Amino acid sequence: MKRATTVGELGEQPLDDATGAPAASAAVPAPSLARNLLGWFDSWAVQIDPTVDQRAPDWSRVVPFAILHLSCLLVIWVGWSPVAVAVAVGFYLVRMFAITGFYHRYFSHRAFKTSRPVQFVFACIGGMAVQRGPLWWASHHRDHHRYSDEERDVHSPVQNSFYWSHVGWIVCRENYHTKIDNIRDFARFPELRFLDRFDVLVPLLTLAGMLGLGWALEVFAPSLGTNAMQMGVWGFSISTVVLYHGTFSINSLAHRIGKRVFPTADDSRNNFLLSLITLGEGWHNNHHHYQSSARQGFRWWEIDITYYGLCLLERIGLVSDLRPVPARVATERISDPDAPGARFDKSAVTRGRAAR
Ligand SMILES: [Zn+2]
Ligand SMILES: [Zn+2]
Numbered sequence: 001m002k003r004a005t006t007v008g009e010l011g012e013q014p015l016d017d018a019t020g021a022p023a024a025s026a027a028v029p030a031p032s033l034a035r036n037l038l039g040w041f042d043s044w045a046v047q048i049d050p051t052v053d054q055r056a057p058d059w060s061r062v063v064p065f066a067i068l069h070l071s072c073l074l075v076i077w078v079g080w081s082p083v084a085v086a087v088a089v090g091f092y093l094v095r096m097f098a099i100t101g102f103y104h105r106y107f108s109h110r111a112f113k114t115s116r117p118v119q120f121v122f123a124c125i126g127g128m129a130v131q132r133g134p135l136w137w138a139s140h141h142r143d144h145h146r147y148s149d150e151e152r153d154v155h156s157p158v159q160n161s162f163y164w165s166h167v168g169w170i171v172c173r174e175n176y177h178t179k180i181d182n183i184r185d186f187a188r189f190p191e192l193r194f195l196d197r198f199d200v201l202v203p204l205l206t207l208a209g210m211l212g213l214g215w216a217l218e219v220f221a222p223s224l225g226t227n228a229m230q231m232g233v234w235g236f237s238i239s240t241v242v243l244y245h246g247t248f249s250i251n252s253l254a255h256r257i258g259k260r261v262f263p264t265a266d267d268s269r270n271n272f273l274l275s276l277i278t279l280g281e282g283w284h285n286n287h288h289h290y291q292s293s294a295r296q297g298f299r300w301w302e303i304d305i306t307y308y309g310l311c312l313l314e315r316i317g318l319v320s321d322l323r324p325v326p327a328r329v330a331t332e333r334i335s336d337p338d339a340p341g342a343r344f345d346k347s348a349v350t351r352g353r354a355a356r
Contacts, residue, residue: 138182
Protein backbone atom coordinates (compact mmCIF):
# COMPACT_ATOMS: atom_id res chain seq x y z
CA MET A 1 0.00 0.00 0.00
CA LYS A 2 1.35 3.42 -0.92
CA ARG A 3 0.37 6.93 -0.04
CA ALA A 4 1.33 10.30 -1.44
CA THR A 5 3.19 12.36 1.07
CA THR A 6 6.00 14.90 1.12
CA VAL A 7 9.66 15.01 2.06
CA GLY A 8 9.97 18.15 4.16
CA GLU A 9 9.90 21.30 2.10
CA LEU A 10 11.42 19.63 -0.93
CA GLY A 11 8.07 19.04 -2.59
CA GLU A 12 5.76 16.21 -3.49
CA GLN A 13 7.34 12.76 -3.41
CA PRO A 14 5.17 9.64 -3.10
CA LEU A 15 6.63 7.44 -0.39
CA ASP A 16 6.22 3.87 0.65
CA ASP A 17 4.18 3.40 3.83
CA ALA A 18 6.23 0.61 5.34
CA THR A 19 9.75 1.90 4.68
CA GLY A 20 9.57 5.62 4.02
CA ALA A 21 11.50 5.14 0.77
CA PRO A 22 10.33 6.77 -2.46
CA ALA A 23 7.85 4.60 -4.33
CA ALA A 24 9.48 3.18 -7.45
CA SER A 25 6.52 3.87 -9.68
CA ALA A 26 6.00 7.38 -8.44
CA ALA A 27 4.88 9.99 -10.95
CA VAL A 28 6.49 13.20 -9.80
CA PRO A 29 6.80 16.80 -10.91
CA ALA A 30 9.89 18.10 -12.70
CA PRO A 31 13.00 18.10 -10.50
CA SER A 32 14.96 21.16 -9.59
CA LEU A 33 18.73 21.53 -10.00
CA ALA A 34 19.05 21.86 -6.23
CA ARG A 35 17.26 18.58 -5.70
CA ASN A 36 19.47 16.77 -8.19
CA LEU A 37 22.61 18.08 -6.49
CA LEU A 38 21.19 17.09 -3.11
CA GLY A 39 20.56 13.67 -4.63
CA TRP A 40 24.30 13.03 -4.72
CA PHE A 41 24.11 12.74 -0.95
CA ASP A 42 20.49 11.78 -0.33
CA SER A 43 19.30 9.41 -3.04
CA TRP A 44 15.71 9.65 -1.83
CA ALA A 45 15.65 13.38 -2.62
CA VAL A 46 15.98 12.65 -6.33
CA GLN A 47 12.85 13.02 -8.40
CA ILE A 48 12.67 11.54 -11.84
CA ASP A 49 11.27 13.86 -14.49
CA PRO A 50 8.67 11.74 -16.33
CA THR A 51 8.79 14.05 -19.36
CA VAL A 52 12.34 13.04 -20.36
CA ASP A 53 13.62 9.77 -21.83
CA GLN A 54 13.96 7.40 -18.88
CA ARG A 55 16.58 5.28 -20.65
CA ALA A 56 18.86 8.16 -21.58
CA PRO A 57 22.03 8.65 -19.49
CA ASP A 58 21.42 10.67 -16.34
CA TRP A 59 24.36 13.06 -16.37
CA SER A 60 24.27 13.63 -12.63
CA ARG A 61 25.12 9.92 -12.36
CA VAL A 62 27.40 9.63 -15.39
CA VAL A 63 29.75 12.43 -14.33
CA PRO A 64 30.94 10.92 -11.02
CA PHE A 65 31.11 7.49 -12.68
CA ALA A 66 33.30 8.95 -15.44
CA ILE A 67 35.47 10.88 -12.98
CA LEU A 68 36.17 7.68 -11.07
CA HIS A 69 37.29 6.02 -14.29
CA LEU A 70 39.41 9.00 -15.36
CA SER A 71 41.06 9.20 -11.93
CA CYS A 72 42.79 5.90 -12.77
CA LEU A 73 44.95 7.90 -15.21
CA LEU A 74 46.54 9.63 -12.22
CA VAL A 75 48.66 6.49 -11.97
CA ILE A 76 50.90 8.16 -14.58
CA TRP A 77 51.86 10.71 -11.95
CA VAL A 78 51.67 8.74 -8.70
CA GLY A 79 53.48 5.61 -9.96
CA TRP A 80 53.19 2.33 -8.17
CA SER A 81 54.61 0.36 -5.26
CA PRO A 82 54.21 -3.28 -4.24
CA VAL A 83 52.15 -2.34 -1.20
CA ALA A 84 49.75 -0.15 -3.23
CA VAL A 85 49.18 -2.91 -5.80
CA ALA A 86 48.74 -5.50 -3.03
CA VAL A 87 46.15 -3.34 -1.29
CA ALA A 88 44.31 -2.85 -4.60
CA VAL A 89 44.17 -6.61 -5.24
CA GLY A 90 43.24 -7.47 -1.67
CA PHE A 91 40.54 -4.82 -1.50
CA TYR A 92 39.15 -6.05 -4.84
CA LEU A 93 38.85 -9.58 -3.47
CA VAL A 94 37.26 -8.55 -0.18
CA ARG A 95 34.67 -6.36 -1.88
CA MET A 96 33.97 -8.86 -4.64
CA PHE A 97 33.23 -11.42 -1.93
CA ALA A 98 30.87 -8.97 -0.20
CA ILE A 99 29.07 -8.35 -3.50
CA THR A 100 28.83 -11.99 -4.57
CA GLY A 101 28.35 -13.57 -1.16
CA PHE A 102 26.09 -10.97 0.40
CA TYR A 103 24.63 -8.46 -2.11
CA HIS A 104 23.90 -11.37 -4.45
CA ARG A 105 23.56 -14.69 -2.67
CA TYR A 106 22.27 -13.33 0.65
CA PHE A 107 20.30 -10.14 0.01
CA SER A 108 19.03 -11.12 -3.44
CA HIS A 109 18.49 -14.86 -2.97
CA ARG A 110 18.51 -15.55 0.79
CA ALA A 111 20.82 -18.49 0.15
CA PHE A 112 21.92 -18.68 3.80
CA LYS A 113 21.23 -17.12 7.19
CA THR A 114 23.22 -14.73 9.31
CA SER A 115 22.84 -12.38 12.26
CA ARG A 116 21.75 -8.77 11.99
CA PRO A 117 25.22 -7.39 12.93
CA VAL A 118 26.99 -9.58 10.33
CA GLN A 119 24.33 -8.64 7.77
CA PHE A 120 25.08 -4.96 8.45
CA VAL A 121 28.87 -5.36 8.36
CA PHE A 122 28.80 -7.07 4.97
CA ALA A 123 26.25 -4.54 3.69
CA CYS A 124 28.83 -1.87 4.53
CA ILE A 125 31.72 -3.79 2.92
CA GLY A 126 29.53 -4.26 -0.17
CA GLY A 127 28.81 -0.52 -0.08
CA MET A 128 32.56 0.09 -0.39
CA ALA A 129 32.28 -1.32 -3.92
CA VAL A 130 30.37 1.85 -4.92
CA GLN A 131 27.53 -0.20 -6.41
CA ARG A 132 24.91 1.59 -4.30
CA GLY A 133 23.14 0.05 -1.31
CA PRO A 134 22.18 -3.61 -0.89
CA LEU A 135 18.45 -2.85 -1.19
CA TRP A 136 18.88 -1.14 -4.57
CA TRP A 137 21.22 -3.87 -5.83
CA ALA A 138 19.10 -6.82 -4.73
CA SER A 139 15.77 -5.27 -5.72
CA HIS A 140 16.92 -4.91 -9.32
CA HIS A 141 18.61 -8.29 -9.36
CA ARG A 142 15.39 -10.02 -8.32
CA ASP A 143 13.73 -8.48 -11.37
CA HIS A 144 16.56 -9.84 -13.51
CA HIS A 145 15.62 -13.37 -12.46
CA ARG A 146 11.90 -12.73 -12.69
CA TYR A 147 12.14 -11.53 -16.30
CA SER A 148 15.45 -13.07 -17.43
CA ASP A 149 16.20 -12.01 -21.01
CA GLU A 150 12.60 -10.96 -21.49
CA GLU A 151 11.51 -7.43 -22.34
CA ARG A 152 11.24 -6.36 -18.68
CA ASP A 153 14.70 -7.66 -17.74
CA VAL A 154 16.61 -4.62 -16.45
CA HIS A 155 19.91 -5.56 -18.11
CA SER A 156 19.43 -8.23 -20.75
CA PRO A 157 22.05 -8.24 -23.54
CA VAL A 158 19.56 -10.30 -25.56
CA GLN A 159 16.90 -7.58 -25.46
CA ASN A 160 19.31 -4.66 -25.53
CA SER A 161 22.86 -3.71 -26.53
CA PHE A 162 26.03 -4.88 -24.82
CA TYR A 163 26.54 -1.30 -23.56
CA TRP A 164 23.08 -1.26 -21.98
CA SER A 165 23.51 -4.62 -20.24
CA HIS A 166 26.99 -3.70 -19.02
CA VAL A 167 26.58 -0.16 -17.78
CA GLY A 168 23.76 1.76 -19.53
CA TRP A 169 21.03 0.40 -17.27
CA ILE A 170 22.84 1.68 -14.17
CA VAL A 171 23.35 5.28 -15.23
CA CYS A 172 19.88 5.94 -16.62
CA ARG A 173 16.90 7.42 -14.81
CA GLU A 174 14.70 4.35 -15.26
CA ASN A 175 16.53 2.26 -12.70
CA TYR A 176 17.54 4.99 -10.28
CA HIS A 177 15.19 4.22 -7.42
CA THR A 178 15.19 1.10 -5.29
CA LYS A 179 12.28 -1.21 -6.14
CA ILE A 180 11.06 -1.46 -2.58
CA ASP A 181 8.27 -3.89 -3.44
CA ASN A 182 10.93 -6.41 -4.48
CA ILE A 183 12.92 -6.22 -1.26
CA ARG A 184 10.45 -5.76 1.59
CA ASP A 185 12.04 -8.61 3.55
CA PHE A 186 15.22 -6.58 4.05
CA ALA A 187 13.77 -3.06 3.77
CA ARG A 188 12.29 -3.51 7.25
CA PHE A 189 15.76 -2.98 8.73
CA PRO A 190 16.31 0.77 9.32
CA GLU A 191 20.11 0.43 9.11
CA LEU A 192 19.80 -1.03 5.61
CA ARG A 193 17.40 1.73 4.58
CA PHE A 194 19.96 4.25 5.86
CA LEU A 195 22.69 2.70 3.68
CA ASP A 196 20.27 2.71 0.74
CA ARG A 197 19.30 6.35 1.20
CA PHE A 198 22.78 7.79 1.81
CA ASP A 199 24.56 5.41 -0.52
CA VAL A 200 27.48 7.76 -1.16
CA LEU A 201 28.47 7.85 2.51
CA VAL A 202 30.30 4.51 2.66
CA PRO A 203 32.22 5.16 -0.60
CA LEU A 204 33.35 8.59 0.64
CA LEU A 205 34.52 7.12 3.95
CA THR A 206 36.29 4.38 1.99
CA LEU A 207 38.16 6.93 -0.13
CA ALA A 208 39.07 8.93 2.97
CA GLY A 209 40.27 5.76 4.68
CA MET A 210 42.41 4.76 1.72
CA LEU A 211 44.01 8.22 1.55
CA GLY A 212 44.58 8.07 5.30
CA LEU A 213 46.21 4.65 5.02
CA GLY A 214 48.59 5.95 2.36
CA TRP A 215 49.43 8.99 4.45
CA ALA A 216 50.08 6.83 7.55
CA LEU A 217 52.33 4.45 5.60
CA GLU A 218 54.29 7.37 4.17
CA VAL A 219 54.85 8.79 7.65
CA PHE A 220 55.37 5.61 9.67
CA ALA A 221 56.71 3.18 7.07
CA PRO A 222 58.47 5.30 4.43
CA SER A 223 60.48 2.30 3.23
CA LEU A 224 57.29 0.97 1.57
CA GLY A 225 57.46 3.82 -0.93
CA THR A 226 53.82 4.78 -0.98
CA ASN A 227 51.77 7.86 -0.11
CA ALA A 228 48.19 9.11 0.16
CA MET A 229 47.64 9.84 -3.53
CA GLN A 230 49.19 6.59 -4.70
CA MET A 231 47.06 4.57 -2.31
CA GLY A 232 43.99 6.54 -3.35
CA VAL A 233 44.60 5.77 -7.03
CA TRP A 234 45.45 2.09 -6.58
CA GLY A 235 43.42 1.14 -3.50
CA PHE A 236 40.30 3.06 -4.45
CA SER A 237 40.14 4.14 -8.11
CA ILE A 238 41.79 1.27 -9.99
CA SER A 239 40.57 -1.42 -7.63
CA THR A 240 36.98 -0.10 -7.78
CA VAL A 241 36.89 0.33 -11.56
CA VAL A 242 38.20 -3.21 -12.14
CA LEU A 243 35.65 -4.42 -9.59
CA TYR A 244 32.91 -2.59 -11.49
CA HIS A 245 33.62 -4.29 -14.76
CA GLY A 246 34.16 -7.68 -13.16
CA THR A 247 30.72 -7.46 -11.59
CA PHE A 248 29.08 -5.98 -14.70
CA SER A 249 30.51 -8.75 -16.89
CA ILE A 250 28.04 -11.18 -15.34
CA ASN A 251 25.12 -9.08 -16.61
CA SER A 252 26.61 -8.70 -20.08
CA LEU A 253 29.13 -11.42 -20.99
CA ALA A 254 27.64 -14.23 -18.89
CA HIS A 255 24.49 -14.02 -21.00
CA ARG A 256 26.51 -14.11 -24.22
CA ILE A 257 29.76 -16.07 -23.96
CA GLY A 258 30.14 -19.51 -22.45
CA LYS A 259 28.51 -22.91 -22.32
CA ARG A 260 24.88 -23.65 -21.65
CA VAL A 261 24.44 -26.71 -19.46
CA PHE A 262 20.84 -26.34 -18.36
CA PRO A 263 17.84 -25.46 -20.58
CA THR A 264 16.88 -22.29 -18.78
CA ALA A 265 14.43 -19.91 -20.43
CA ASP A 266 17.11 -17.23 -20.68
CA ASP A 267 20.47 -17.17 -22.45
CA SER A 268 22.67 -17.48 -19.36
CA ARG A 269 26.07 -19.19 -19.76
CA ASN A 270 28.72 -20.91 -17.68
CA ASN A 271 32.07 -19.21 -18.15
CA PHE A 272 35.20 -20.42 -16.37
CA LEU A 273 37.18 -17.19 -16.81
CA LEU A 274 34.32 -15.07 -15.47
CA SER A 275 33.99 -17.43 -12.52
CA LEU A 276 37.62 -16.71 -11.59
CA ILE A 277 37.24 -12.95 -11.99
CA THR A 278 34.02 -12.87 -9.95
CA LEU A 279 34.89 -15.53 -7.37
CA GLY A 280 32.32 -17.99 -8.65
CA GLU A 281 29.56 -15.97 -10.32
CA GLY A 282 30.64 -17.11 -13.78
CA TRP A 283 28.66 -20.35 -13.33
CA HIS A 284 25.73 -18.22 -14.34
CA ASN A 285 23.74 -20.83 -16.22
CA ASN A 286 23.91 -23.02 -13.11
CA HIS A 287 22.70 -20.07 -11.07
CA HIS A 288 19.76 -19.30 -13.36
CA HIS A 289 18.82 -22.95 -13.28
CA TYR A 290 18.79 -23.14 -9.48
CA GLN A 291 19.15 -19.67 -7.99
CA SER A 292 18.53 -20.24 -4.29
CA SER A 293 21.65 -22.33 -3.64
CA ALA A 294 24.59 -20.78 -1.77
CA ARG A 295 26.79 -22.60 -4.25
CA GLN A 296 27.00 -21.73 -7.94
CA GLY A 297 29.73 -24.14 -8.98
CA PHE A 298 27.64 -27.32 -8.91
CA ARG A 299 30.43 -29.78 -9.66
CA TRP A 300 33.69 -30.19 -7.76
CA TRP A 301 35.77 -28.72 -10.57
CA GLU A 302 33.55 -25.65 -10.98
CA ILE A 303 35.64 -23.32 -8.84
CA ASP A 304 33.43 -21.15 -6.65
CA ILE A 305 35.61 -19.14 -4.28
CA THR A 306 32.65 -17.26 -2.81
CA TYR A 307 31.14 -20.58 -1.73
CA TYR A 308 34.40 -21.65 -0.12
CA GLY A 309 34.45 -18.31 1.73
CA LEU A 310 30.88 -18.81 2.91
CA CYS A 311 31.78 -22.29 4.16
CA LEU A 312 34.63 -20.72 6.12
CA LEU A 313 32.27 -18.13 7.62
CA GLU A 314 29.88 -20.97 8.52
CA ARG A 315 32.74 -22.87 10.18
CA ILE A 316 33.51 -19.89 12.44
CA GLY A 317 29.83 -19.30 13.19
CA LEU A 318 29.16 -16.05 11.31
CA VAL A 319 26.65 -17.54 8.86
CA SER A 320 24.50 -20.69 8.88
CA ASP A 321 22.12 -22.85 6.88
CA LEU A 322 23.88 -22.60 3.51
CA ARG A 323 21.25 -23.83 1.08
CA PRO A 324 22.57 -26.82 -0.90
CA VAL A 325 22.16 -27.80 -4.52
CA PRO A 326 19.50 -30.56 -4.61
CA ALA A 327 20.79 -33.89 -5.90
CA ARG A 328 18.18 -33.91 -8.66
CA VAL A 329 19.72 -30.81 -10.19
CA ALA A 330 22.84 -32.71 -11.23
CA THR A 331 20.74 -35.09 -13.31
CA GLU A 332 18.89 -32.34 -15.16
CA ARG A 333 21.72 -31.47 -17.53
CA ILE A 334 20.92 -31.48 -21.19
CA SER A 335 23.21 -33.45 -23.44
CA ASP A 336 23.48 -30.90 -26.21
CA PRO A 337 22.76 -27.45 -24.80
CA ASP A 338 23.47 -25.67 -28.07
CA ALA A 339 21.12 -27.82 -30.11
CA PRO A 340 18.37 -25.94 -31.95
CA GLY A 341 15.49 -25.38 -29.59
CA ALA A 342 17.53 -25.85 -26.42
CA ARG A 343 17.58 -22.12 -25.92
CA PHE A 344 14.41 -20.25 -25.10
CA ASP A 345 12.40 -23.45 -25.17
CA LYS A 346 9.61 -22.28 -22.92
CA SER A 347 8.14 -25.77 -22.71
CA ALA A 348 11.31 -27.20 -21.19
CA VAL A 349 12.23 -24.46 -18.79
CA THR A 350 13.14 -24.79 -15.17
CA ARG A 351 13.16 -21.17 -14.18
CA GLY A 352 12.92 -21.61 -10.42
CA ARG A 353 11.02 -18.37 -9.98
CA ALA A 354 9.65 -19.42 -6.64
CA ALA A 355 13.06 -20.39 -5.37
CA ARG A 356 14.56 -17.00 -4.64
ZN1 LIG B 1 21.69 -13.45 -15.36
ZN1 LIG C 1 21.06 -14.08 -8.98
